[in-house]
Amino acid sequence: MKLSERPMEITDRAFRFDSFTDGSVVSGKKCGRLPAMGWNSWNAFGSGNTEVLTKAMAEKIVELGLDKLGYKYIVLDDGCYKSERVNGLLANEEEKFPSGFRALADHLHSMGLKFGMYNDIGTNLCAGAAVGTCGHEREDAQTYIDWDIDFIKVDNCYYLWDNATFSNAENAKYTYAPAIKSIHVTGCGVDRTYEAEADGILFGNGVVITEEDGVEIVKGIGTFDGTGPDHSPVGDLSGELRFLITADEEGDAELIVEYATGRESETGSWLQIAVGEGETVEYFYDDLLPESESKTAFIKSSSIKIRLNKGENILRLMNHRRQENTLCSYAELVKGFEEAFKNGSSRKDIILSICEWGKTQPQNWGYKVGDSWRILNDITFQVGADGDPGKANWSGDYTTGVTNQYNKAVIMDEFAGLTKGWNDPDMMMIGMDGLDETMCKSHMTMWCMMNSPLMLGLDLRRVEKGDWIHNIISNKELIDLNQDALGIQSKRIYSSLEKENPDKVYLRDNKRVDVLAKPLSDGSIALAFINLDTADTHEKICVDNNLIIKYLRDKISDPNVFEKASSYSVKDLWNGNTFLNEEGKFEVSGIKACDTIVWRIYPQ
């Protein structure tokens, strides 16, 4: 099959950047689901998972009673397919999965479990197999329905329209606009050159004025790459160059852009030109521009027709294609499922787990197509194998570590919810080497409080009923927080390192204590005190009901009941102790290294 040479034309406004906040979802996306729970093969076995191992994990899920607690999805990650398509279709790797995927699905369903698989929006899977969904969305969706899947995790390697993992690095040309020196507008009573540096408005974030070879230019028109941990996920994540054009009359005008192209971060070749914003936005150009000789050799575009209104117009030079293209690619798969259902396949729920590693800021658009979206690159790169539990970190380099993922996810609560989906800080590492019992307790607490998908990532044959790992992953009262019907991710209402805006500020220094608050459907509140430091803290930390209400007033089912309660019944969700609090002040005096205290607080 010949692959397209450029991203698809976007004709549906629903996929445009300006529609990201409109709350609409694509046909087939179901709202109201709680975070998925189950087991995924990657952290346990990497590419080495097999049918035998998968069945053994399923048996352990049932034996340990985990299925009864909600761990239902058994997900095959990378490494399960034949390396190339067979007659254009996906096929099982016959050595590892000799019975085929439909038989495995039937087996798991007969056990009362659900079956999940994995693919990629690029040409290949991350481990290399040339069976990505790119260009095959319709037939692959039908195949997955034939295999009776209930869940699909979709990765982002070898993606054609971004400089993703294993993609051509020069694909950055699609994700950033060219550097802009000036524009010239003619028509509607305007005949003027606007210098980017002097007349332009730098809108959003990341767009900068810089000097190249003695010329002042504007570059960085595009969207931040969120794969790594450097950028906050809150606030503007992309930048535009805008001009205010005052027209004497309504009508057509001509625009010429003086630009220089590149194929790297901050300077690309794809330009979007629009007038207006939100519902009134009109696009006049959305394509690659002819390339300049170098990224400092400025050239003039052909005349581009635009339409101006009488009075002031916002002329936008931008490139939101990084987000729009990725959204469109995931939407193609959803459309494929819908088409298969319309063609006679029995309709069923299929969870879509978006795994583009936070690269294109999916917290902005993921809700339109998916049920959850990864927020960063992997939580560990030292995955296990049969006989090797793999290695995990509490705090590691880059994105590797419980706290590395938590630090970003904890301030992303406003992006999540029942009408949207869930921030996914990756599969859990409980039971891997490198995390002790205390760390695993906190790991479980964090994921439950943040409404993260609870995907176990360990070899369950290492777990026995009643051992410390089992006690942690089967803590029903913690799971109840994650699966609470209200579906609200906890909010950080206090941090020892950020007193003013603990819910918004991106903190990466782990020498701190955070307090998270989570409203629950019965009117109670879960409150978690988390010491992220690897040293004990003796600090006294107190939050009162006023602080809780301040942050949760519009989320809690009845704030007056909580605020005006005469007393509070408090239950510790790790040790089961209960006590009465009559003051509405919730205080802890010291927390051990990496430990957590979680209370469920019932107003009386």
Add this chain to the structure above:
Amino acid sequence: MKLQRFISLLMGNDGSDCIEEAHRLGIIDKYESEHSENTLLRKDVARILHLYMTKELEIGDEADISPASVLKDLYDCRVCVNHIAQVYLKGIMKAHAYPNGLLLFDSGLEISDEEAKEAINILPNR
């Protein structure tokens, strides 16, 4: 270097069965065993050498791979980060140094004959 040649050198076996043997040991997968004429990239060699070390030579992993993050492209290859980190930290495969002190593993480059032979010769316990 082609996979067939590399595996022959690695396993000290010029016979036609060396690919089958490598597959049996789990250091190459079925697809690779059926495409032994394929040219190897540096990331492929890192993976094969790492698996050979763990499965055949029984050499344990470096527990802390964070020192390998001096390689600015370490995390570009999500599924081979650990393989690259292990062979780099054990001194079996070297990084490529660029101007301004930039150190890259260049996982997507074809491996040269010299680099491949040198890596095999450095393998401990062999």
